Amino acid sequence: MDTTDGSSHTLGSVEKSIAVLETLWKLDGAGVTRIAQSLDFSKSTVHDHLSTLERNGFVVSNGGTYELGLRFLNFGEYVKRAQPLYAVAKPAVTELAEQTGERVFCMVEQHGLATVICLAEGERSVQTDLRVGTHSYMHCSAAGKAILAHLDRDRTEAILDRWGLKKFTGETITERDHLYDELETGRDRGWFVNREEYRPGVTAFGVPLRSNGEVTGAISLSGPAMRLAGDWEDRELLTQIRSTANVIEVDLSFQ
Amino acid sequence: MDTTDGSSHTLGSVEKSIAVLETLWKLDGAGVTRIAQSLDFSKSTVHDHLSTLERNGFVVSNGGTYELGLRFLNFGEYVKRAQPLYAVAKPAVTELAEQTGERVFCMVEQHGLATVICLAEGERSVQTDLRVGTHSYMHCSAAGKAILAHLDRDRTEAILDRWGLKKFTGETITERDHLYDELETGRDRGWFVNREEYRPGVTAFGVPLRSNGEVTGAISLSGPAMRLAGDWEDRELLTQIRSTANVIEVDLSFQ
DNA sequence: CTGATCGTTCGTCATCGTCGAACAGTTTAT
DNA sequence: ATAAACTGTTCGACGATGACGAACGATCAG
Known part of the structure; x- marks a missing residue:
């Protein structure tokens, strides 16, 4: 759906993070595995994104399951x-x-x-x-x-x-x-x-x-x-x- | 401040996008040049991040100046x-x-x-x-x-x-x-x-x-x-x- | 009209994001 | 109790891709 762009300088890794956030929203919170298979990313990739987002307050982890963080409320x-x-x-x-x-x-x-x-x-x-x-x-x-x-x-x-x-x-x-x-x-x-x-x-x-x-x-x-x-x-x-x-x-x- | 991590798999480009969002917040909206010099990134890099974020609704542009988008309100x-x-x-x-x-x-x-x-x-x-x-x-x-x-x-x-x-x-x-x-x-x-x-x-x-x-x-x-x-x-x-x-x-x- | 500034486009190079395999816990079923 | 089947996590290596500077066109001030 977006591979037809060709010359656009869109940042794939940022869009991956956004996709993770959207999934977290749709699923009302989820674990690494669930997100990975929902987006067809590897588990480790999803984990990297989640931990980066968590370190910045946009995601919060509660013992294995992740949710959107309160920083969104701030913004x-x-x-x-x-x-x-x-x-x-x-x-x-x-x-x-x-x-x-x-x-x-x-x-x-x-x-x-x-x-x-x-x-x-x-x-x-x-x-x-x-x-x-x-x-x-x-x-x-x-x-x-x-x-x-x-x-x-x-x-x-x-x-x-x-x-x-x-x-x-x-x-x-x-x-x-x-x-x-x-x-x-x-x-x-x-x-x-x-x-x-x-x-x-x-x-x-x-x-x-x-x-x-x-x-x-x-x-x-x-x-x-x-x-x-x-x-x-x-x-x-x-x-x-x-x-x-x-x-x-x-x-x-x-x- | 974060280069001492060593083995951490934190995604730099995602953190750059977040830094752009934070700057947009602190400055109450800004242009590419202002953000670039505020973060010490190149203009083109900032532009790439802004357009990626805009395509996804997290940023909105009003004739040269950018602001945080209403998608944050949704989340x-x-x-x-x-x-x-x-x-x-x-x-x-x-x-x-x-x-x-x-x-x-x-x-x-x-x-x-x-x-x-x-x-x-x-x-x-x-x-x-x-x-x-x-x-x-x-x-x-x-x-x-x-x-x-x-x-x-x-x-x-x-x-x-x-x-x-x-x-x-x-x-x-x-x-x-x-x-x-x-x-x-x-x-x-x-x-x-x-x-x-x-x-x-x-x-x-x-x-x-x-x-x-x-x-x-x-x-x-x-x-x-x-x-x-x-x-x-x-x-x-x-x-x-x-x-x-x-x-x-x-x-x-x-x- | 000119100089300076803006946001944007483009192509290259070296970085760094991605993946699979292996890890360590935890829950489930036998 | 034990094993099998999950979970989230770590790690290292390869190749895709994000960052940059230069050039662009548009806009604004003097």
Whole structure:
């Protein structure tokens, strides 16, 4: 999958270490042998990588089994706070969740994926698998569409080339033209929607966040499809979401 | 500093990548040239590492300058939630902060450092530089002492050998015997204290958390030294802290 | 327009990452 | 109790590959 590069100066040993870390993540911790056969590396190679990573705090060993280390938490919190949006969006998102009772997210694009940087739950918010730090595809999330709609066409194309339009439910948009239409209508009316396109029964509305004319992220509000189905109540809900986005944009411009 | 190892099979290129990541962290993002001269690597080497790390989401480039990527947030949140203590301690810590109005931490030991895995602020809690994910030395924090006091003597020695007893204030304990005495008295009475040993004006009380007879972490409560100076009110405060710790220990044993 | 600086590309050489075999513990099954 | 089948770890040697300096094109300051 990566041997076709040819002249690229990518460091194989570093990528091996990353593969070990990914495996440790997928398997929720594992031993040398398990990782070695999962990646088709030799045991000694895996051991070398693990001990190097452990010496640096990215891995921790508990009597034969290895896990990801707390140094990731250190870097992770730093990266979260380094996002200009975080400090501003956090209180606004929390307030919107309290007002509406639903779950509210703030997401940022990086590497073609939308990542949750902060989240707040309302009183009646439903369960979800989206946590802070979760990466999600942009074609099937309300916030992702909001961001995608405001990128250069080339960039959008590149993102769709890289990640495809994976189908999660019967409602997921899997055709490019369909998605482009959706992005255009969303761009025109100022908000975006994900109607059970990622999880059955879950609908979300998304609004982009602009700073200096550039879209730097988006907020989205998600809840049960039943509750968010009507067009009448949506008007009220949407003005609340757009109002929150507006507050964030203004706050962002003053710091 | 590491060339004296001799026979160790540590992967130099991986450690170089880690050094690049650390530099990116220290400098809050930087360009190739800046990193290269900061680490005394060649520009092309730094570039190779950065592009490899970027291809994997650990670094992101914004027009010439590089920053740490959001993938660290993904891993960081995962590691946080992977700690058995996290889910149990979070609500208990929050409640204690509300009750007392002070700032409360839950910390876990790894690689000889105490790392904050969750934290809650009370209404009158003071400012601090401790965030979730912050690593701190164990000899000068209340939670760190609580954990240190219950490790094997060999382990404690190894930790002090590795990290030393760095002096932060005039109150910091910098001699081993002094620390061992302090750990013993704390172990006997069941709680530990840090009286302005890390930051002037900040005092903290710490209590260990046991699971199956083993200490897996600690909680601590910190506030202004003035407020936490008396011995009378401390009695009340300490029973609240110990009671919270007790709740966590019981909850932990039932999952 | 010019000089200096940036990030990037490229090809070479010597380093050092990889592997298999052997090691020492630990658990499982007989 | 004993052996067989694991585990993680150590070690040395070979050859892939990571590091470097030089040259590149792009950008910015004066």
